[in-house]
Amino acid sequence: MKLLVRADASVEIGMGHRVRCQALIHAFNQFGWQCQFVVDRRYQAFASPEDCFIGGQSEKGFTEKECKVEFLSLAEQADLVILDHYGYSAEDITVLHQHQPNLLVLDDMNDRGDFPAKWLLNPLLQGYSKQIEFPLTGSRYALLRPAFQKLELNQILPQQLLITLGGTDPLTLTLPILNALLASGFPTKDIQVLLGANAKNADQVIGFCHHNSIAVEQGLADVTYLMKQAKMAISAAGGTLFELACMGVPTIFAQVADNQTRSLEQHVPLDWCRSIRFDNVPEEVRQQRIEQLVEVINRCWLDIEWQENARKTARGLVDGDGANRVAKTINSYFAAS
Template sequence: MKALIRADAAIEIGMGHRVRCQALASAFERLGWMCQFVVHHRYRQFASDHDLLIDCEDDLLPLAGQADLVILDHYGYQADDIARVFHSQPNLLVIDDMNDRGTFPAKWLVNPLNQAYSSQVVMPLIGGQYALLRPSFSQHYSESIPPDRLLVTLGGTDPLALTLPLLKALEKAKFSLDKVQVMLGKNARNSAEVLAYCEEKHIVCLQGVSDVTPLMRQARMAISAAGGTLFELACMGVPTVFAQVAENQTRSLEQHVPLAWCDTVRFDDVNERQRAERIEHLIRLVMIYWQDDSWLTKARQVAQRLVDGKGADRVAKTVHQEFLGMMQCH
């Protein structure tokens, strides 16, 4: 059976759609499926050699009809656009975050947040148990050494180039830089400047890390963008101050901050001067939480209960079982 995955990645989009869809594709492939990404040609720089490139969204429709399943993870598709894909391929799985696109039909819908959808979605797969993480996050480790690092990671592309000013603000606040670990995405903005600064200040900085779990296991706390990394950090039990860098991160933060394992400062809705002020505010929060052992312990326990890292397998097995049932009926 073949699944087509419509998802893009770019500096302005980030890598989150691609990463979570790759986790889901891997889960399907373990069940014997063949999966292929469909990518708009303008984002071919972030595509792989095996991806199908399209010139416009209409090009997806005939391809969808030839597949067994379409997985759609794309904010450019509004309700009418999703309905057109569904008309071409009723075995449609939509991945969503914001639930702000109106009423649309889908066979399955995955959202790691608790949100309500219309009856046009046949099988909603909702909640943290469906967070799409890579297999390494479902492995459990014994904590032999207490985590003592501050992990700084602003996503695959760091679209607002926050890493360097955050590091400089940590230094200004006299945070111990030998406790800081920086994780840069392969396509992160200003990465050369960040790497040079980290070398000068003797800060551990890694770029393009394929398995992030060892770094997260060492983290007492994190400063992070609030995309898919939010669910990764929750799974690993890392209390975090999130830098919101995109509108589509709003709902996840609205649901997770009140649970008291994380906090947030928003950056995508302000100008450069206000951004500098908010960086200072974020660092003040980090300094307060870092010294609060009681809060950190409770936050770690809360976070680990939210996500177990097995969401991709749950989704793939649910869809696969439905296909097996349909085949038996025929």
């Protein structure tokens, strides 16, 4: 059985789409599926050589329309297509579904209007039209990497503040947050920085950390051991939100993209996390937000009762088995056909 995954990654797009689709690919591989990413050639620097690249080059450069048209013929040759791409409108998805009815759409915001799909996956509780045959919604379908399955959590209370602003840190928040933490008197020995492999300003952040004796790691394939050591975290609110929930890490989320809005609207009221928004303010206002974030961290760092309740709540939300759950559901459909 052949599975194609249409997803891109870049500094602007982030790495979240690719990471969660990699979790799905790993799960489908266990059922013997042949899986491959289909990637816009513009983003091949963030892809793998094994990926299928689409999109020609004209005098005006690459066009999304070229990619979409080219992908239709590829989709027809597959048994299943997974689409994780905000560049596809409801109309685009409708056309794709006409070429490949066995379509799984990954969604976050539920803001594209109605469109048809065999399956739709959203780790948030959202309502969709009857054009979706099999909706897979809620945190039990959160797509986490294999390392998050069947974890044994530390019995000793962790003591680190984990700072991780996504695969690319698109707003370059890590360094100013570190500066603000140090200015507030937060102990450097309690800070652990985790940078994505493609994080912006990585060299400056690593240099700052070494100069100030702050622990720093970059591009780790398995981040679970750092999350196990985290008493709290400062994090972007993409797919890492569900990873931190699974690990039971109380978190202050820095919202760095609009598509993180719905997840924060659902998770912040559960009181295992807080959030401060950065993506909708001009750069000169971000420093004020950073100082606000550091104030919240310093206050919550001492609130042991809140941390204990937050850990219990978060762990009850995500079990780490979402990718396997999705793959098993869809594979069973094909097995019964």
